[in-house]
Amino acid sequence: MPELPASVRVALWVTHAWSGGTTLTHAIDRALPDVEHTEGLVEQVRVWRDLGEAALLVALPGPGDLHGLPRCGPVATDAAVEAGEAVFVAGLGGMLVPQVSTFGSEGALGLRIDWAEHDADPVPPHRIEALEPSQLERHLRGHLLSAIDELDRIGGTPWADDLSRDLLDDRLGADWALPDAMPERARKVIGLAGTVAVAAEVGLGASGAVTAAHDEERAAALRRLARSCEQTLADATNAACAQLAGWVPIR
Template sequence: MFELPGSVRVALWATVVIGSGGDLAGVAPRALPDVDHVAGLLDRLTLWRDLGEGAVLVALPSAGHVASLPRTDDEARDAAVEAGEALYVAGIGGVLVPEHSTYGSSGRRVDWHAFDAEPVPVHRVEALSHRQLERDLMELVTTARDDLERVGGQPFADSLAREIADNRLGGAWGLPDALDDRAYRVITLAGTVGAAARIGTEHSGAIDARTAADRDATLLALARGADRLLADATNAACAQLAGWVPAR
């Protein structure tokens, strides 16, 4: 079963709780139910809320692809790239990066580390539209499919294809009920596409090295594009949940 990045779930749940005036201590159990110990998250979310932030946003950076992050220092940027995810707020600026480790003999632990960052113009988030993001995602998938057909090779085994289909039909995504249908659809589909593309690089089949390299490059581009759209779709949803913009 595929999972969305923890920062995606935290951003959505934190924004919902802030908007409802609820207890932020409930964010981690809802957003990270499979993590045994969480440190550094509650205090920073509380500070952001107390300073007037109404939405928590997400970035999903990777090496050489950090445009989704707010402007920050090298230490924060490197930590976010290593984690592949980060939270941030637009108004006062600030980044929160997770560090994953083990807890006890078999548990999971996430420590969140806070960094300074520049504010982000809210209009960039307000301009995001799930309708357009869904079109962009469909175009991304279509282009990747056509490229894979030209390259050749079988990136997904039959069993994996069934798993992807099953996940599309229903998965334990851990998202708030407050999401509208289009936001939910775009977020979960983008998450599925990104995860499937990465798994595809591990299922090469009987192909030559050149074909494998070309196919992996196509799948990696698909994964990165899906990550970008997942972050944008999450932030568009957070803007709606915070009351910045209507659903669209």
């Protein structure tokens, strides 16, 4: 099964723990089951919780697109863009950026994530509270349908036949090992956005365009779709975290 970004999983599970749904240790284990060692995460989220934070939020920035990233210095911005993800808190301000590496000997490699702390400005709560999963879903579906029309116009085979037939099936991404307490609408949007993002990446790695020019045009369309999915994934995650934290009613 494809995995959601580590920061998405951490934001959801830590916020669930902060709301009393589980212990922080269990939350980290559930969020990062494939990671043998983490550094800098548990200590910082404990500090944030002790200082009154109730929601851990996520940003999935990309080159030239800082959507959802709190205002921060150039070093922090560059680190988040390079990683493609970060978690942050809105009230006090502050951000953690993951750096993934491996350790051990060949044939027995372990995965570790070091979380680097960076200063970041607070984020006005109304920006998070205004995120509505149903609107995010409509927006994403509109982008998806437009992308499919564009890819049909370009020609070639952007996906394997079985994947293209199932791309709009809501069953895809239904089981992502997320907290049971998550609002169902947000869970649905996260599953759809995560699945289509993976499908776009699969398409980028496939051949089948008619000409080199068509191949580049198709790749550009898939990159736009992937970026839209990443933005929706971050927004839907933050909407879910706002509800888990009790900022807004579950809807």
